[in-house]
Amino acid sequence: MKYVAGVDIGNATTEVAVARIEGKDIEFLASGIGPTTGIKGTLQNINGVFMSLKNALNKLGFEYSDLDEIRINEAAPVIGDVAMETISETIITESTVIGHNPGTPGGIGIGVGTSVLVTELSKLREKQDVIVVVPSSVDFQTAARMMNAVGDNITITGAIVQTDDGTLINNRLDKKIPIIDEVLMIEKVPLGMECAIEVAPVGSIVSVLSNPYGIATLFNLTSEETKRVVPIARSLIGTRSGVVIKTPEGDVKERSIKAGSINIIGLKKEVEVDVDEGAAKIMDAVASVIDIDDIRGETGTNAGNMLDKVRRVMARLTEKHPKDIKIQDLLAVDTFNPQKVKGGIADEFSLENAVGIAAMVKSDRLQMEMIAQVLSEKLQVPVYVGGVEADMAIKGALTTPGTNIPLAIVDMGAGSTDASIINREGKVKLIHLAGAGNMVSMLIQSELGLEDFELAEAIKKYPLALVESLFHIRHEDGTAQFFDKPLDASVFAKVVLVKDNGELIPLDGIDSMEKVKSIRVNAKKKVFVTNAVRSLSKVSPTGNPKDIQFVVMVGGSALDFEVPNLVTDALSRYDIVAGRGNIRGCEGPRNAVATGLAMACVEEDE
Numbered sequence: 001m002k003y004v005a006g007v008d009i010g011n012a013t014t015e016v017a018v019a020r021i022e023g024k025d026i027e028f029l030a031s032g033i034g035p036t037t038g039i040k041g042t043l044q045n046i047n048g049v050f051m052s053l054k055n056a057l058n059k060l061g062f063e064y065s066d067l068d069e070i071r072i073n074e075a076a077p078v079i080g081d082v083a084m085e086t087i088s089e090t091i092i093t094e095s096t097v098i099g100h101n102p103g104t105p106g107g108i109g110i111g112v113g114t115s116v117l118v119t120e121l122s123k124l125r126e127k128q129d130v131i132v133v134v135p136s137s138v139d140f141q142t143a144a145r146m147m148n149a150v151g152d153n154i155t156i157t158g159a160i161v162q163t164d165d166g167t168l169i170n171n172r173l174d175k176k177i178p179i180i181d182e183v184l185m186i187e188k189v190p191l192g193m194e195c196a197i198e199v200a201p202v203g204s205i206v207s208v209l210s211n212p213y214g215i216a217t218l219f220n221l222t223s224e225e226t227k228r229v230v231p232i233a234r235s236l237i238g239t240r241s242g243v244v245i246k247t248p249e250g251d252v253k254e255r256s257i258k259a260g261s262i263n264i265i266g267l268k269k270e271v272e273v274d275v276d277e278g279a280a281k282i283m284d285a286v287a288s289v290i291d292i293d294d295i296r297g298e299t300g301t302n303a304g305n306m307l308d309k310v311r312r313v314m315a316r317l318t319e320k321h322p323k324d325i326k327i328q329d330l331l332a333v334d335t336f337n338p339q340k341v342k343g344g345i346a347d348e349f350s351l352e353n354a355v356g357i358a359a360m361v362k363s364d365r366l367q368m369e370m371i372a373q374v375l376s377e378k379l380q381v382p383v384y385v386g387g388v389e390a391d392m393a394i395k396g397a398l399t400t401p402g403t404n405i406p407l408a409i410v411d412m413g414a415g416s417t418d419a420s421i422i423n424r425e426g427k428v429k430l431i432h433l434a435g436a437g438n439m440v441s442m443l444i445q446s447e448l449g450l451e452d453f454e455l456a457e458a459i460k461k462y463p464l465a466l467v468e469s470l471f472h473i474r475h476e477d478g479t480a481q482f483f484d485k486p487l488d489a490s491v492f493a494k495v496v497l498v499k500d501n502g503e504l505i506p507l508d509g510i511d512s513m514e515k516v517k518s519i520r521v522n523a524k525k526k527v528f529v530t531n532a533v534r535s536l537s538k539v540s541p542t543g544n545p546k547d548i549q550f551v552v553m554v555g556g557s558a559l560d561f562e563v564p565n566l567v568t569d570a571l572s573r574y575d576i577v578a579g580r581g582n583i584r585g586c587e588g589p590r591n592a593v594a595t596g597l598a599m600a601c602v603e604e605d606e
């Protein structure tokens with residue numbers, strides 16, 4: 001008889017299964033779970049292994065020394081967090097632009113004129129239309145007085161104000177004008193330049209400045225110039241107010257960095273693809289190379305920089321030379337990311353089309369042997385590298401009640417989506433692909449322009465609702481829920497996340513539930529539907545997913561409230577029956593690899 005532990009070091013989670021083995025019989029005693037420390041496949045993982053092992057052993061009152069053997073997985077690290085980056089071309093603009101949603105813009109309408117500092121108004125002699133610029137050093141009363149005092153030669157058509165006093169100023173003006181306030185970096189507004197501002201009525205959005213032809217009309221632009229204001233117009237879509245300032249050519253300089261190309265290098269052929277062509281073309285190229293040896297990006301471009309970064313990070317953590325780090329798979333998805341507008345003066349963003357990329361580094365058995373050796377020394381228990389994840393995962397998945405061979409599994413974790421298939425003869429075929437839960441969260445984070453990854457994780461995990469009154473919320477599926485006691489005022493009129501325990505988390509600064517929902521669902525489809533089909537095609541005996549009948553989904557992302565449905569739905573088109581696993585009849589979709597690793601100890605004894 002012996003006690004064994006299977007330890008699965010994942011990108012996000014380190015899972016443990018402890019079992020007693022008696023001859024050919026295995027009895028599972030406890031499971032453990034904890035966060036993975038450091039990037040998967042590096043020595044930093046050791047602490048996480050200790051914690052997860054302890055978590056399982058504590059449930060049994062065991063010490064490390066009670067174990068006779070530990071098996072860890074052979075892990076292919078996916079650098080989700082540093083590898084996922086949106087790649088797009090940086091755009092040059094020759095205009096300065098402000099587009100934002102101040103709480104209290106004053107007035108309504110459009111104003112066009114020359115930008116003039118409020119304190120300089122009295123010095124103007126020539127007849128002209130002006131947009132007044134009011135820095136915070138001038139209070140609203142003084143500003144209004146100065147503006148009311150201008151001569152007949154001057155027509156004030158609008159104002160840009162640094163403080164939030166737009167309404168206060170307008171209330172004191174003899175003639176009401178559109179006013180944009182809360183422009184923090186007002187010192188960046190160039191003076192003496194032609195300038196247009198627009199303030200939309202409450203509840204609506206700007207319509208002239210968000211239209212390239214609208215801007216062209218206001219400034220008499222040529223068609224060439226109109227092309228260049230497209231990013232400006234796009235950055236103003238959906239805002240309540242905006243400013244466009246025409247600066248002399250060359251005033252705002254910006255180096256443009258090309259998106260670049262990606263080279264997929266196989267043992268027999270090499271394929272090059274331009275990132276600008278989009279995710280579908282990139283994925284076609286990746287699929288066209290059967291045995292990928294390495295993937296490289298064009299030097300000096302966004303693509304090159306990103307893939308180099310992956311190499312450098314892995315090289316540093318594993319004390320190798322970057323050129324010895326090989327990238328084995330890559331998932332590209334179309335996304336858009338809010339890009340800082342060059343020459344902007346209020347931190348404006350424009351939504352640029354981009355490609356998000358997750359890259360997976362080749363697994364390195366030596367690295368895992370090193371982890372095993374250090375663990376062995378520290379625990380005084382023999383530790384072995386016990387097999388490839390997807391192989392172990394299928395062993396574990398087969399403990400799901402109702403399953404039998406032939407069977408395929410899709411293990412949806414944080415960094416990678418792994419698939420394996422076992423045929424009637426017990427032969428296993430497997431594949432590890434880049435991109436999983438982390439990438440979904442990163443897409444959500446970048447598309448919504450969130451600073452916080454944790455918030456993106458929460459948006460991924462919990463459904464949405466809109467707090468319509470203090471006594472009821474409207475769930476994203478349209479149903480209303482009523483409360484006996486008033487809700488906290490802090491969530492009123494906000495889009496919120498509904499946690500499992502009913503707690504409401506307000507999403508500040510987000511006003512459209514539909515937009516968040518659509519970004520969330522699409523991110524999940526782009527990553528998991530793509531990768532499920534991609535991975536199953538690779539393990540299918542014929543290369544066509546149609547030739548697979550049953551699929552069990554495992555891994556943390558199979559806990560998602562909609563991912564399994566999205567995948568099941570997509571796979572049903574290939575006549576595949578797919579469902580969420582329930583490891584050992586009690587673990588849900590978790591612990592498959594750890595369970596498989598522990599089971600592998602039995603077979604070797606035979």
Ligand code: ADP
Binds near residue numbers: 010412
């Ligand atoms: P790994 O094997 O790579 O460590 P796991 O199998 O532990 O990954 O899965 C981790 C992933 O599962 C993370 O991306 C996490 O956000 C996701 N996840 C965990 N719980 C949930 C949940 N309830 N809903 C959606 N996703 C979840």
Ligand code: MG
Binds near residue numbers: 008010011413555593
């Ligand atoms: Mg895993």
